[in-house]
Amino acid sequence: MAKVRKIVKSITIDADKCNGCKACEVICSSWHATPRYSSNNPARSRIRIVRSPLRDIYLPVYAGEYTVAECTGRDKYIIDGKEYNECDFCRASCPSRDLFKEPDSGLPLKCDMCEETPALDKPKCVEWCLAEALSYVEREEEVEEDQPQLGDVEIGLGSLIDRHGLQQVLDTVARMAKP
Amino acid sequence: MRYGEIGFDLEIDLTRGSIDRVDTDPEDTRLYLGGLGTTAKIMWDRVPPETEAFSADNLLIFSTGLLCGTAAPGCNRTIVSTVSPQTKLVAYSMMGGFWAPELKYAGYDKVVIRGKSEELVYLWINNDKVEIRDAAHLKGLGATETSEAIRRELKDPDIQVAAIGLAGENRVFYASVEQGRSSASRGGIGAVMGDKGLKAIAVRGTKDINVADPGKYMELCDDVLKYIKHREDHPIEGVPPILAGLGSPQEMRIVDEEWHTTSFMWGNSRTRRKDFWTHEIEEKWRETQENVRTRLISCHNCPMKCGATISVPGLPTYMMKCYSKLTYTMAAFSDLDFGFRIAQKATEYGLDGFSAPQAMAFGLELLEAGILTEADFPGMPADNEGRFFYLLEKIVRREGIGDYLADGVYWAARRIGKGAEKFDHNTIKKHEQLPLKLGMLNPVYYLMYSTGEKINITQIEGQFPQEPFATREAREEFVKDWIQVPDEKFKKYYVDWEPRGEMSNPYYPTVEASCDIVDWMEKMHYIDDSLGMCAGLSSFPLKPPYHIHNYPEFITAATGLKMDKDQLWQTATRNRTLMRALNVRRGMRRSDDKPPEDHWKKRFPDLEKQLLDQYYKLKGFNDQGIPTRESLQALELDYVAEEFEQKGIYNHG
Numbered sequence: 067m068a069k070v071r072k073i074v075k076s077i078t079i080d081a082d083k084c085n086g087c088k089a090c091e092v093i094c095s096s097w098h099a100t101p102r103y104s105s106n107n108p109a110r111s112r113i114r115i116v117r118s119p120l121r122d123i124y125l126p127v128y129a130g131e132y133t134v135a136e137c138t139g140r141d142k143y144i145i146d147g148k149e150y151n152e153c154d155f156c157r158a159s160c161p162s163r164d165l166f167k168e169p170d171s172g173l174p175l176k177c178d179m180c181e182e183t184p185a186l187d188k189p190k191c192v193e194w195c196l197a198e199a200l201s202y203v204e205r206e207e208e209v210e211e212d213q214p215q216l217g218d219v220e221i222g223l224g225s226l227i228d229r230h231g232l233q234q235v236l237d238t239v240a241r242m243a244k245p
Numbered sequence: 246m247r248y249g250e251i252g253f254d255l256e257i258d259l260t261r262g263s264i265d266r267v268d269t270d271p272e273d274t275r276l277y278l279g280g281l282g283t284t285a286k287i288m289w290d291r292v293p294p295e296t297e298a299f300s301a302d303n304l305l306i307f308s309t310g311l312l313c314g315t316a317a318p319g320c321n322r323t324i325v326s327t328v329s330p331q332t333k334l335v336a337y338s339m340m341g342g343f344w345a346p347e348l349k350y351a352g353y354d355k356v357v358i359r360g361k362s363e364e365l366v367y368l369w370i371n372n373d374k375v376e377i378r379d380a381a382h383l384k385g386l387g388a389t390e391t392s393e394a395i396r397r398e399l400k401d402p403d404i405q406v407a408a409i410g411l412a413g414e415n416r417v418f419y420a421s422v423e424q425g426r427s428s429a430s431r432g433g434i435g436a437v438m439g440d441k442g443l444k445a446i447a448v449r450g451t452k453d454i455n456v457a458d459p460g461k462y463m464e465l466c467d468d469v470l471k472y473i474k475h476r477e478d479h480p481i482e483g484v485p486p487i488l489a490g491l492g493s494p495q496e497m498r499i500v501d502e503e504w505h506t507t508s509f510m511w512g513n514s515r516t517r518r519k520d521f522w523t524h525e526i527e528e529k530w531r532e533t534q535e536n537v538r539t540r541l542i543s544c545h546n547c548p549m550k551c552g553a554t555i556s557v558p559g560l561p562t563y564m565m566k567c568y569s570k571l572t573y574t575m576a577a578f579s580d581l582d583f584g585f586r587i588a589q590k591a592t593e594y595g596l597d598g599f600s601a602p603q604a605m606a607f608g609l610e611l612l613e614a615g616i617l618t619e620a621d622f623p624g625m626p627a628d629n630e631g632r633f634f635y636l637l638e639k640i641v642r643r644e645g646i647g648d649y650l651a652d653g654v655y656w657a658a659r660r661i662g663k664g665a666e667k668f669d670h671n672t673i674k675k676h677e678q679l680p681l682k683l684g685m686l687n688p689v690y691y692l693m694y695s696t697g698e699k700i701n702i703t704q705i706e707g708q709f710p711q712e713p714f715a716t717r718e719a720r721e722e723f724v725k726d727w728i729q730v731p732d733e734k735f736k737k738y739y740v741d742w743e744p745r746g747e748m749s750n751p752y753y754p755t756v757e758a759s760c761d762i763v764d765w766m767e768k769m770h771y772i773d774d775s776l777g778m779c780a781g782l783s784s785f786p787l788k789p790p791y792h793i794h795n796y797p798e799f800i801t802a803a804t805g806l807k808m809d810k811d812q813l814w815q816t817a818t819r820n821r822t823l824m825r826a827l828n829v830r831r832g833m834r835r836s837d838d839k840p841p842e843d844h845w846k847k848r849f850p851d852l853e854k855q856l857l858d859q860y861y862k863l864k865g866f867n868d869q870g871i872p873t874r875e876s877l878q879a880l881e882l883d884y885v886a887e888e889f890e891q892k893g894i895y896n897h898g
Binding site for chain 1: 314315316318343350389393402403425426450451452453454455456459460462463470473474477539540541542543544545546547548550554556561562563564
């Protein structure tokens with residue numbers, strides 16, 4: 067596949083500045099509510115703080131790709147005397163933990179950088195983080211062409227297919243589509 | 246569907262072991278909003294005045310506020326209410342942190358606890374699944390230790406836990422409920438929790454909190470965040486650094502403690518050390534504070550960093566906020582290092598940082614005065630710090646003299662006798678106050694100290710500056726962007742107020758102006774306490790982001806309730822009056838409405854009488870401080886008037 071130059075959006079996390087307030091979780095879940103801002107629920111947030119105040123661990127992590135299988139990562143990292151699990155840094159919505167899944171359906175959640183037309187200056191979590199632990203970064207990178215961004219419905223359907231098989235999902239959708 | 250609030254309370258009977266989820270009446274929301282307001286209504290309906298603190302019939306209510314857990318920045322307070330063992334009045338104490346939002350995410354506005362468990366238990370609220378669980382293995386554990394143990398046991402680091410320590414288990418009259426970086430400390434609420442055999446309430450919730458008008462609500466929230474940023478960039482000039490910004494006084498961030506250490510009293514609120522603060526002290530304290538402070542931390546959805554994680558070498562880590570770093574330090578005539586060390590233990594034991602050090606200093610004064618003897622303190626070390634650590638252990642275990650001091654200064658003095666009563670000089674309504682003794686009577690503070698229903702000055706003061714700036718120009722400058730005033734007259738009150746001369750304390754602000762000022766500050770606290778908003782972003786600091794002009798819009802956008810400034814003012818009046826009525830029904834009268842006798846050196850009995858008369862008049866109370874029938878009816882509190890009449894409260898005064 068051909069390489070093209072493209073703007074890649076990311077969030078730089080300065081964990082030392084996080085004050086653990088969860089404003090990022092509140093505003094993320096609120097922005098993504100339907101209708102917009104109609105509810106909030108950190109359990110639905112696409113950014114979560116791995117928090118352990120007595121161990122001084124405050125690590126905001128935003129949701130990445132959905133993955134069907136558990137990985138084998140069980141390593142520990144010790145940084146500045148604080149022990150982290152490999153999982154703490156992982157952005158995947160995966161079967162081994164509840165993180166980045168809709169609490170009611172279990173469907174995966176993924177950060178979409180608050181994609182919107184017209185575009186926002188920065189994702190809402192970054193805007194609401196007055197502690198400046200989160201900063202929005204755009205950089206140009208060479209990436210492979212033709213990597214369509216999956217929407218929420220596609221990600222959700224993908225995980226249902228993984229769980230129940232394509233045929234069953236097709237049959238169900240067909241049955242539900244009948245008047 | 247209900248908006249803003251959930252519409253369900255949890256009713257727990259610890260005697261029977263029953264758990265019920267009950268729906269609440271939207272009419273109560275209209276009348277009392279939520280938080281302290283709806284709690285006061287429950288206390289009125291269900292806790293008769295003869296109920297003692299340690300009776301199975303006493304209720305212990307953990308309440309969220311109406312807007313808790315919504316996107317409104319800083320709206321995270323838990324309001325805990327019960328009959329206080331110390332004051333015997335209805336107490337309410339509040340804590341920030343993460344507990345209240347978590348309870349709403351779990352699907353409840355309140356947890357109402359009655360009865361007593363014979364065995365120590367804890368409550369586990371996990372969305373729709375609620376259990377009363379055995380807590381035998383948690384007995385004697387510290388409050389922080391308990392929280393950690395429960396998180397491990399239930400295998401979820403995101404569980405929020407409110408717990409008591411040994412002080413609560415042993416019913417110390419000033420035991421707190423601790424919750425990580427926050428605590429509900431005043432009024433002995435932890436003692437009631439201990440009496441009920443309830444070690445902790447653990448909560449985890451993953452449900453939605455809905456608002457009625459999402460677009461408008463978010464616009465209001467965004468405006469608040471913008472204003473917070475604006476205030477961060479524009480601290481108020483001319484006031485002590487801890488009061489220049491928003492939030493609780495920034496005790497964890499700021500080292501400059503000249504104001505507290507030289508204006509507040511040391512020991513048992515006795516000694517002022519005007520020359521205490523020196524460059525050497527500042528350097529030493531800076532080193533102490535910066536060495537132990539790991540990180541500045543926040544409560545749920547709040548950008549302020551009023552708390553800190555404290556790791557004193559050799560001691561377990563704990564969290565602290567606000568003024569408790571100084572209360573033990575100053576009571577013991579010691580230094581900040583001692584303050585951080587003893588606060589670690591006191592936090593685990595779950596003690597109020599105002600009352601505990603004063604009770605200890607009081608005990609040592611009695612020893613010095615010969616009212617108590619060495620025999621009352623067997624094995625006590627000779628050094629000041631050692632003595633405080635010794636007394637801490639005695640108090641939380643109620644051993645020997647500790648059993649006396651555990652009831653607080655007022656009750657200990659009466660039980661000890663032999664003239665000990667004279668040493669009880671800093672309580673109001675049997676409750677220890679800030680260690681502060683001043684010269685000239687301040688009419689505004691006179692009223693706030695005398696009449697505040699929480700019996701705690703920080704829960705009624707705020708908004709209006711504590712002192713006038715030196716020059717009229719500076720005062721005029723201050724009022725220019727003072728958008729928070731409910732009425733332009735407050736600007737005039739402030740501009741005309743002089744540090745000295747005719748237009749100064751005690752005769753200015755005038756009686757009428759003083760009552761207006763107190764009324765405004767009090768109203769804002771009552772609104773905060775019903776919404777669950779932190780006073781640090783609203784009623785307490787100068788020029789806060791939440792005020793009487795944007796609150797009605799917040800309430801309407803969140804809940805759909807129609808609300809304007811006048812209606813909200815009226816609602817706050819209703820809640821304030823209902824709190825007063827609860828305590829009037831329990832026997833509180835005018836003679837209880839007074840500051841500590843030596844709070845000011847210069848007192849003015851005639852003026853003070855006028856102040857109280859006018860305050861009562863403005864509030865719709867009679868000359869005994871009892872809400873009148875007419876004012877109760879105007880507030881839709883007819884049921885209160887009826888009961889007052891039935892009980893003959895109006896006749897006997």
